[in-house]
Amino acid sequence: MTHSETRERPGKEERLVTSARELLHEQGVQCTTLAEIAEAADVPPGNVYYYFKTRDDLLRAVIDSRADNVRSLLASLDRRATPQARLKGLARAWADSAEVVAAHGCPLGSLVSELNKLDESLAKDASGLLRTLLDWAESQFREMGRRDAGDLAVTFIAGVQGAALLADTLSDAKLMTREARRLERWVESLG
Amino acid sequence: MTHSETRERPGKEERLVTSARELLHEQGVQCTTLAEIAEAADVPPGNVYYYFKTRDDLLRAVIDSRADNVRSLLASLDRRATPQARLKGLARAWADSAEVVAAHGCPLGSLVSELNKLDESLAKDASGLLRTLLDWAESQFREMGRRDAGDLAVTFIAGVQGAALLADTLSDAKLMTREARRLERWVESLG
DNA sequence: GTCTATATAGCGATAGAC
């Protein structure tokens, strides 16, 4: 970090990651060029390589940034009193972002899905995003005294991700909110 | 069709669509080049354009081919006696292809997901694949006397698609079979 | 009708000027 960054707008590296995050979500990984990312970040095109050695390095930085978001979301949910309340809060997070999900897909699911085909190494990194969610959900179900906590976590996250795919495909935000609400009721019914 | 196609292997156009189907599923839409498709179909590279005016035209042919598969699968399930048996048969179809799904994703879901980002026009065409499944499932739930047939159809197809994404991401075929079996029991419990 | 050679364009990446 240089001396001036504390008072001005974020540094170029941070701006590149932020722009890349948004564009990858809106346009997909393969459709987004370094030139577009650089322009959105207001950084000269060829200059990207000063901050990231390769395009994949920038993609990895985006994955890390998403991972930070997931961790901080889960950390905020951990403050809730009961595992049911925590799980319902997670479902609510998707309901709250239904419009974005219907427009561009789940930021996590669509990224992972695309990388699964694109690059084995990046896919492995990105799989951690879903794994973190699954592990956290499993912990909550276990705290509820469920022996089948792992299966319940899969059902929960799969329900959210499948609904996100359908909402995106049909451009139907309400589909996402309805399914998220149903999952909240389902969690309640297990209590 | 020429005079010789009846006795020999499928014509070049058909071979191109078949090869494209497989490669698009295994490698994704964007990672698969026309040259690869042509080579797999044993057709000279530049010659693809004699059969398909553009790359998108070939992609559309693949979508149509997938749509035919979906329709014939649903037609075969329609022969079963009860809507429960039909829905369970649909879930079983994914359980039976769990290995392929864990290796390359759901052939329908991953295609639709990728096209959602890639091209609006193709995405619209491909969305029909999921729409057909949803409409058919809704009919079955309605025949079971459920007022919320549309919501149940969403839950059902979302569950399958979400599980396919997780199975692909974690390379875990058993995850797909477990979740498909759970959906079968769920359908049974609604009867 | 069938196929080859090539045009065109856009991307990631690099070398080196400032």
Add this chain to the structure above:
DNA sequence: GTCTATCGCTATATAGAC
């Protein structure tokens, strides 16, 4: 440390030979 000019590659698509 910052940026520009450009290289090399690959993909779609076309023009035209056979």
